[in-house]
Amino acid sequence: xxxxLLRRLALTIPVLFGVATMVxxxxxxxxxxxxxxxxxxSAADSDVRDLRTRLGLDQPLMVQYQSFLGGLxxxxxxxxxxxxxxxxxxxxxRLGPTTALAVVAMVVAILIAIPLGVIGALYRGRVVDRAAxxxxxAGIAMPNFWLGPVLAxxxxxxxxxxxxxxxxxxxxxxxxxxxxxxxLAAVTARMTRASLxxxxxxxxxxxxxxxxxxxxxxxxxxxxRNSLIPVVTIVGLQLGAVLTGTIITETIFSWPGVGRLLxxxxxxxxxxxxxxxxxxxxxxxVTMNLVVDMVYALLDPRIRYQ
Amino acid sequence: xxxxxxxxVVGAVAVAxxxxxxxxxxxxxxxxLSHRLAGPTLAHPLGFDELGRDVLARLLVGARISLxxxxxxxxxxxxxxxxxxxxxGYAGGWTDEITGRLMDVLLAFPGILLAIALxxxxxxxxxHVVLALVSIGWVGxxxxxxxxxxxxxxxxxxxxxRALGASPWRVLFLHVVPSTTSAVIVQGxxxxxxxxxxxxxxxxxxxxVQPPTPSWGTxxxxxxxxxxxxxxxxxxxxxxxxxxxLGFTFAGEALRDHLDPRSAG
Numbered sequence: 029x030x031x032x033l034l035r036r037l038a039l040t041i042p043v044l045f046g047v048a049t050m051v052x053x054x055x056x057x058x059x060x061x062x063x064x065x066x067x068x069x070s071a072a073d074s075d076v077r078d079l080r081t082r083l084g085l086d087q088p089l090m091v092q093y094q095s096f097l098g099g100l101x102x103x104x105x106x107x108x109x110x111x112x113x114x115x116x117x118x119x120x121x122r123l124g125p126t127t128a129l130a131v132v133a134m135v136v137a138i139l140i141a142i143p144l145g146v147i148g149a150l151y152r153g154r155v156v157d158r159a160a161x162x163x164x165x166a167g168i169a170m171p172n173f174w175l176g177p178v179l180a181x182x183x184x185x186x187x188x189x190x191x192x193x194x195x196x197x198x199x200x201x202x203x204x205x206x207x208x209x210x211x212l213a214a215v216t217a218r219m220t221r222a223s224l225x226x227x228x229x230x231x232x233x234x235x236x237x238x239x240x241x242x243x244x245x246x247x248x249x250x251x252x253r254n255s256l257i258p259v260v261t262i263v264g265l266q267l268g269a270v271l272t273g274t275i276i277t278e279t280i281f282s283w284p285g286v287g288r289l290l291x292x293x294x295x296x297x298x299x300x301x302x303x304x305x306x307x308x309x310x311x312x313x314v315t316m317n318l319v320v321d322m323v324y325a326l327l328d329p330r331i332r333y334q
Numbered sequence: 335x336x337x338x339x340x341x342x343v344v345g346a347v348a349v350a351x352x353x354x355x356x357x358x359x360x361x362x363x364x365x366x367l368s369h370r371l372a373g374p375t376l377a378h379p380l381g382f383d384e385l386g387r388d389v390l391a392r393l394l395v396g397a398r399i400s401l402x403x404x405x406x407x408x409x410x411x412x413x414x415x416x417x418x419x420x421x422x423g424y425a426g427g428w429t430d431e432i433t434g435r436l437m438d439v440l441l442a443f444p445g446i447l448l449a450i451a452l453x454x455x456x457x458x459x460x461x462h463v464v465l466a467l468v469s470i471g472w473v474g475x476x477x478x479x480x481x482x483x484x485x486x487x488x489x490x491x492x493x494x495x496r497a498l499g500a501s502p503w504r505v506l507f508l509h510v511v512p513s514t515t516s517a518v519i520v521q522g523x524x525x526x527x528x529x530x531x532x533x534x535x536x537x538x539x540x541x542x543v544q545p546p547t548p549s550w551g552t553x554x555x556x557x558x559x560x561x562x563x564x565x566x567x568x569x570x571x572x573x574x575x576x577x578x579x580l581g582f583t584f585a586g587e588a589l590r591d592h593l594d595p596r597s598a599g
Binding site: 166 | 435436438439442443444445446447448450451452454455456457527531534535538539540541551554555557558561562565568569571572575576577579580583
């Protein structure tokens with residue numbers, strides 16, 4: 029296991045290095061002068077010069093790159109142009125709400141997906157299966173920037189049960205989490221159905237039934253556990269969708285997280301903050317994929333002996 | 335039963351996008367403030383938007399933009415991805431190693447994050463959206479084609495072509511790459527759905543098509559401010575996206591079942 033862990037870790041380091049390089053390159057893709065782009069065309073030359081010095085854009089590219097990597101190593105992501113505070117401070121302040129949204133959305137997704145998937149597998153081809161799978165397909169096809177406003181129309185405008193947007197209480201979290209969780213639920217439900225369906229066709233299930241075990245016991249004690257590995261994997265792989273989903277969901281519901289901060293930073297051309305947010309999301313994604321691989325190897329010994 | 339419906343939806347959207355101006359006798363840009371936010375009527379079945387423009391006429395122009403982005407992103411991504419994946423898989427060695435590492439880095443960015451980042455620095459425009467989506471889209475095709483090429487290059491007919499003295503490029507593009515076409519077509523059809531959602535997402539965030547040009551994403555964004563007084567501004571563009579995405583998804587799955595029955599679910 030330790031060898032697998034070290035090998036997997038060694039493969040991640042160049043990827044993280046590549047991610048950092050790509051994020052560094054972003055600011056240099058800005059057409060023309062990034063400092064001029066940030067300040068606008070009407071800015072005074074002296075202001076543009078000052079900003080170039082402040083951002084280190086007057087240094088040779090390799091020097092800028094070294095100082096960027098050095099800063100990263102120290103946890104220094106630069107200074108936000110808009111807030112005039114360290115980028116890391118702005119991101120940290122919004123990490124809590126984003127984590128809360130992502131975690132609750134995952135829980136919502138699992139609570140919706142598992143029953144739908146199990147029903148689909150147990151009653152394959154019947155009306156209830158078709159209804160469950162149509163529901164999950166609708167979840168895949170409905171973009172969250174539509175589902176969110178539709179849920180707001182139903183639960184806020186028509187029924188008046190929940191606030192349309194904002195933060196502060198658990199009630200503010202319900203609609204964003206439901207919006208973000210629905211798309212994840214759709215994919216997970218289909219995976220649960222396929223995985224449990226495959227297990228139910230295995231010979232050991234037939235043998236257990238032949239020995240007189242009840243259908244419920246066979247499903248819950250045997251087939252269900254074995255079908256969990258691909259489900260756990262797909263839930264883990266969905267993290268990417270959660271992370272990008274937070275960008276849109278937070279924007280819809282004015283949820284004060286990192287996703288909304290990123291869009292605001294883009295609007296204000298606050299490139300250091302844009303860089304910081306993108307770096308954080310990408311590194312979180314890579315790290316979570318690493319963790320999922322580790323869990324997968326723990327669950328399935330065949331992986332670590334490959 | 336869903337397959338004919340799926341292809342029907344895709345065909346209908348294509349026709350609607352092309353023939354939009356002939357189907358609806360209203361200019362999508364003409365404002366009639368006296369009908370601002372008015373709901374559906376017989377003459378205007380989808381109602382008016384916040385500036386009194388006909389929502390159906392704008393939805394049809396939006397369909398054109400969605401399909402353009404989908405086709406442009408899929409065709410360029412598939413071409414670039416096929417070329418890169420084929421060369422990497424056939425050449426092996428350091429070419430494959432470098433391409434593999436580059437793809438790993440690009441795949442380390444979740445979903446459309448990299449596209450958001452690229453449009454953020456390049457500036458919002460339709461062309462930048464296409465460029466950004468292609469920059470992440472080609473990777474999927476490259477991985478797919480590379481995997482197929484690794485299998486096909488060892489087959490006897492390929493070895494026979496090599497033994498007969500055919501050049502590597504001839505073997506690759508005349509004998510190996512054609513065998514990956516089915517898989518690429520299937521991925522491309524499914525990719526249309528992804529590209530349409532991605533364009534709408536970027537436009538919704540204000541990073542794609544800019545007003546007054548109608549796009550389904552910008553229409554949804556504008557509708558957000560009128561959830562209370564004009565919910566039809568949110569409902570219809572979203573429905574259009576959902577129907578088209580479902581159409582392409584089902585069409586892609588049907589093509590996969592037909593062209594590549596072994597991978598059918």
